[in-house]
Amino acid sequence: MALRSEPTARQMRLAVELRRLRDSAGLATREAAALLGVSAPQISQIEAALAGVSEKRLRRLAANYACPDAELINALVVMATDRTRGWWEDYRGILPTQFLDLSELEHYASYRRDVDFLHVPGLLQTENYARSLFSYVNPEFPDSEVERWVEHRMKRQIIIEHPDPIPYETVIHEAALRIRTGDRATARTQLARILELSEADHVTVRVIPFELDGFGGAGSTMVYVGGPVSKLDTVVRDGPNGPVFIDAEAQLSRYRTLFRRVEAVSLEPERSRDFIYRLVKEL
Structure with missing residues (x-):
């Protein structure tokens, strides 16, 4: 062979x-x-x-x-x-391999936890929000290339939208909710989408407001993906050339602790929904 x-x-x-x-x-x-x-x-x-x-x-x-x-x-x-040929294989040779690996990792995940400070997490993004983001980060991309990235990101959301979704927890800083990646209408629709998804039993959204005292974790954006057993968990961090996968047990333990620390200082889910609703009314 x-x-x-x-x-x-x-x-x-x-x-x-x-x-x-x-x-x-x-x-x-x-x-x-x-x-x-x-x-x-x-x-x-x-x-x-x-x-x-x-x-x-x-x-x-x-x-x-x-x-x-x-x-x-x-x-x-x-x-x-397992010889499953996942939907992400349709993008092989079109998108960088690391992003296909991320799709595969998510497909087999038992749960996922996110912490974001500057952008709405990818699993919660609307098409227009993602389109604005990709267009800004990659101004040299033609529209057709941007659309491939948007399409791929929307397909990744299947893990929290199909009939048997995985548990998903995310902590989002107020900055990510207020920064207008697109126009006012895009921002309003995006916040409404977060509110809609946060009502699902398997989705937990928490917000860290600006007014929080003594919070020093703003550089700790991360994705934590649960494996079939805890030893197969993975942390995904943004690197200069795409996602970087971390699987050393000491690092996994560190990021588990980090998530719980960030979660502990964030607003409860109900208060977080109220907070986002107020942001929508401001737009």
């Missing part, structure tokens, strides 16, 4: 987790290969996401590594054997 030339972020995560299991077992690559009855380069290829791994071999590796976490292993088996 030919080696992969461009592994997806999901394939890379599987590879990373298998490497972590081997490291925890204190085994060298050649030792893991001997236990599995394959060559050391084959183990290296699996751990670099250049080659896949069957369920049988994955479970044998886990047994050889004496991993006691059955839920983690079952989740890794799903990652290794």
